[in-house]
Amino acid sequence: MIAALFIFGPIVLAVLLALFLRGENVVSKYSALALFTGMLGFSLFLLQELPERGYLALGSFLEVSKFDFVLTLQVDMLSTIMLLLTSLLLILVTLSSWTMERQSLYFSLLIFFSGAIFGVFMSTNFLWFFIFWELTLIPMYFLVGVWGAQRRIYAAVKFFLYTHVASMFILLAFFLIYKESGLFDMSLVKEGMLLSPVLIWWLLFIGFAVKMPIFPFHTWLPDAHVEAPAPISVLLAGVLLKMGAYAMIRMVILMLPQTSQKYAWVLLLLGLVTLFYAAFMALYETHLKKMVAYSSISHMGLVVIALATLSYSGLSAALYEMIAHAFVIAPLFLIAGFFYHKTGSWQMQDMGGIMQKAPYISALFVIAGLGALGLPGTMGFIGELSVLLSSIKSFGLWMALVALASMLGAGYIIWTLRRVIYGEMSSVVAKTDFRMNRVEFFSLILFVFAIVFFGLFPNLLFEYINAAFMQFQSIGALQ
Amino acid sequence: MITPFYILLGFGLLSIVLHRTALLKPFALTAFGIAGSVSFMTASADLKLFEIIVSSVLFAFILHEQEDITITQTLFLGASSMLLLESDSILSFVIAFESLSLISVILVSYVRTKDEVEGAVKMFIASALATGFLFLGLTFYLMGGGELQEALHPNATLFEMIGVFIMLLALFYKLTLVPFHGWAVDTYAKVSHTNAALLSGVAKTVAVVAVFKIFEPFLALHLSFAVPLFITVAVITMTFGNFLALFRKNIAEILAYSSVAHAGYMALAFVAVSSSYAQDGILYMAIAYIFMQSAAFLILDTLKKSYAIVSLDDLHGFAQQNPLLGALLSIQLFSLAGIPLLAGFLAKAVIFYAVVDSGLWWVALIALLNSALSVAYYAIIVKSIYFEDLKVKKLSLSNRTTAFTAQLILVAGTIFFGIFAGVIL
């Protein structure tokens, strides 16, 4: 019951707040913070309660027997980790949007989003999963469209339509699964029950690939990222993309292991292409936030490569890289957005020498950047290392190629630092005042602290990450 | 035996006396209240819910409506709707269907502007044609040995088949399926929005449910006849409707084409007639559609009358002026677009699943992609409401609480049936 409350509670609360609060009312901000903290507590509670293997049932609601349409809430280690990540990011995003304009509506939408995203990670009924999956689009559409930069409308509509079209493939796949297996619950469906697993695999793959995003379905992301306000970019990269990866793990890799085996090369190939393609895009890009967006896509390429291994270690690597990506990209987006907010320009050549004006923020940018290029001691390194080791074990020597990506990563990050942070002060920077709200600065520090802390002590995460996939190894879903 | 039909007919006849008095509206509201309760007690199990919903939507409509004459006509329209829903033989079906056509034509013939004349005339021509076809088809059917007092013969002769085919053509007119839809978009967009709400929201939906009820047993036995016929019609209709709704500036036109597209989705139930979910699908679609389409047109009416909003550009930044109405319109539009937790989504889900269930997953894919395409024009309307800047501050001329109450009833329906599917299924 409590679980359902954490889904519908926020949605109702969001509607109420949106109805009754206007303008800059801070009530919604504090309720958001309180709610997300509660969600974090709830996720931690779930972590305690989880059984050794399998799911922890949290109740089922709204049963419609004819259609097997029932809101079954259950979590396993994988979803609990996603819940933890999500609630943590939501708290940090709240902190980093502390001075956002039109607060009451903004935070209502965030609260709405939190309910939907909890629904995504907790419900195992395909139809309800899909409902929440689609529902996350609505607050995002508004958050990008209302609070975005100049081309916000273009970006919001593109994001909405593109991902919605992809969702249609997912829905069709769910329908086919139900038709063929008579089950609408992802925890019960087994590949053997399906008559046309190949068709279902492709439909699901395309649907989730758009969300992750995988080349060539990535073009909505740079636009959405660039136009969205910085905290929303964090949410996009940290939660929305992870939703795609989570679904890919759960419904493609673990549910359809044999077909995935057959098409592992598709995953691997597209993962490699995504990795390098986006890295080259980032290398050529002079738009600061687009550069970060492409680097984000490039990192998702690593996740795809790790998924392609279909192995215990590969999935662990993928999940770690997902978490690492969330924490590493977040401060980059936030700071890039901050620089834009202050200087009024996205172009790197207009910046330069910001270190002299804002040494601490710049230092955080440097650390986050080093995390993105995979410096040991940061989460980025552990992610890259894990992906390299697991993929090389599965696919052989030539996967050493993955290392080349970190050269490109170093290229675009270091050049960006040079153009934006270091060097002589540009005229724009010279007349800008780089003061930052304390709460927002605090959230940045927390992000950067996490990058370093979990980079030095990755086992704190791997303990849970490994536990998430250990059970599937014995089932035989993984090699 | 008292049926909703008699109640509404009686109240309708009596209501003429009450014109120009304040009592008319409460009287009509009472009529629909009673009709709903009676449906609850007497109607057959499978249509009970739908009849109640038709009554309550018309109830909300009365709350919104200001013209005396239209209120009376609404009562008659309700009566013939109930008659149509309860019809169980060819004869009663044809009679009810024609009376619904008749009242529809009467409804739009109350013209005030040139545009309304155009809409009314087009509808009149179409209705005449449809009636002609219907009777032509009926003639063939009877020639083939059909009986008027019974349901359609399952083992049809050739003439009976031809009859059914021609009758279906007539019904395609009413259901605005492409290419028999030409009148509909002009009529819906040009007659007054309240009338459009009645025609496209209520009358069409009732007709679809009734047609399904009458023709389903027959079509289910003649799949090789029904499936290719309806695949063609459904696919053409939804594609045509959706593409033509794109890039339009006039909101009423967008909704008119969206109405055509939805007719296409409804036609999918006939495609999936072999599946046990088809019945649920069309019912769910009808219930969802009657709420969201009526609501959308009624809000449009308020927008036009109170804010002089006609095109998308007029709508810019509307949320800043009237956030509540903007939110209500957005919810109804999202429901039309098939966004979850709203009735429109589950309706599409069930009806598309019925198609998948009957083995035609590729048709479902076309429908799904069409639905995604349709999101484009709904999202653009929402975009205008929220993302654009308010250019000119428009004055609100009046703000009626009854109209607002009507909207609350309709939005409650949209949300309720978006979550509690068990009530229908």
Added chain:
Amino acid sequence: MNSFVFLLLILPMVGALLAFILGKLNSRLAFWTAEFVSLTLFVLTLKLFVEYTQPLDIAMHWFSLGDFSIPFGIYIDQLSLVMLLIATGLGFLDVHFAHDYMAEDPHQPRYYAKVLFFIGGMILLVSAKDMISLFTGWEFMGVASYLLISFWHEKKDPADAGVSAFLFTRFGDIFLFAAIGILFYLTNTLDLMQLNAMARAGEIDQHKMYLVAVFIFIAAIGKSGQFPLFPWLMRAMEGPTTVSALIHGATMVNSGIYIVARLFDFYVAAEALLVVAAFGAVSAFIGATSALVQRELKKVLAYSTMSHLSLAFIGLGAGSLAAGMTHLVNHAIFKALLFLGAGAVIMMASHVKDMWRFGGYGKKMIFVSIAMAFGALSLSGIPPFSGFFSKDAIIATSLANPQTEGLIATLTFIAGVLSAAYISRLWFLTFAGETRDVALYEKVKAPSFFWITLPLLIMAALTLFMGFFQEDIAQFVSGSPLDEPHIPGLFFGLLSVIALLGLIVYYYYVKRLDITQKIAAQPLMKAIHTLLFNGYFIEFFIHYFVREIVVGSFARAIFWFDVNIVDAAVNGTRSLSLKVFKHLQKIHTAYASDNSGAMLYGIVILLLALFIGGLL
């Protein structure tokens, strides 16, 4: 014992944080923290050294990736200890020297924090037991080097130099990173000692080992500034001279040699030493010749560093671990001495680096000039200074090894003797003769004894002193004596060439500078000068390749593809829909007659559908 080692690893990092935080209170506190921490580190290392009996081996588990266990181990043997002594000892002297050198800089907390962080990285590298901790230390140093080179980030050149340093070394690093993966795939272990043992036992396929060895060597090339990845080292001279002394003269650049030495058995078994020697020889030659013509004091030293590290590589490549490592140790000390001496000169000369504006500085800073002379003699290879023994051993080894005796040995020999030429040119131009910039000369003051001269003198003494313990060093580091193959006449030949070169340089750069300038003005000499001055245009080629080919063509092509194909396809759906819309709009007129007419088409279409449906 263990806790000591952990202290050694953690203290610099804690010290870095402390130096930064305390330094924010009072910038001098940063220095004292750093001084204290680096001294403590040195003392701890000494203690380890004195108490050393057997290798210290701590295997730790870092994290589990699925069913893989990722280690993070510490291993300290003689080789590590020597490197530790160099890192902490020179680190301490360097920090001490910076007291005056960085005295006027407003960002001292940042400086000392980074230096301590660097020392920490170096300690981690040399005490690494496995590839993971090795790589971690390796990258820590890399980033510290990057941050320190661009310490004066507000100026264009240091900022660019930092980028260059990071990217050049990173290019090497990714091969090390790849090597981690390959080794893990091949052997299932990342333990360096175990790899050596497996290589000795022949348990790994030799061809694949060769690949790994080359990969690791590319990383070493990057870090140690060898051909073709050396241009960053010259650029790195934009950083503070103390940084150049510590990182780009004495410690970090040695790590490439260290890693080859650490995996020496692996390299032997992989038969990859020839590659090491070959690249070493080319680099030695390029470094030595380019050093001859540089104008800037520090650039001469940078090229000289490149050249001398190459000598160490050649020593290893020719099969003598002892010769290579001994040279590394000797070089570290005399190069730190030379760099810091140069730093003293530059500091006193108002941060001018151009040697042509110096001259006659010996009179103003006598101790500095003497200390520098010790360093120069050691670098040239004059007995009894330490440099002589190791350099001699390397040349002899390369001549004796049948694989390297031809071209490689020749290049080695040339580089070996040319070092006498460029270093004497440096010394004479700076300290001897008449000054060439009087205004600058007037301003030069004598440096402080305790903060500047004392560290130089300590190192000068060491260069002399260590000359007498070469055998012990070799024995300790490599476990084998500096078994120099006897080449008849090499000793005297080498010495006489070096002495002759010294004299020639003295004549042309002190006595008859005018003739030199005339010769240099000739077109051919000018061309050669330009070639050498620019380091054979290697940097130019690499920059051209990266800027024009990788970014300018390849990345740009991908960018074009993304915008005009991939994204255009997505956005094209809009214009496509618009076309469909307009087309349908044309069919769909508003005339009632057309509406009715459409019906006819409808009937035909439906009948057709029924017909086709009947066929299917």
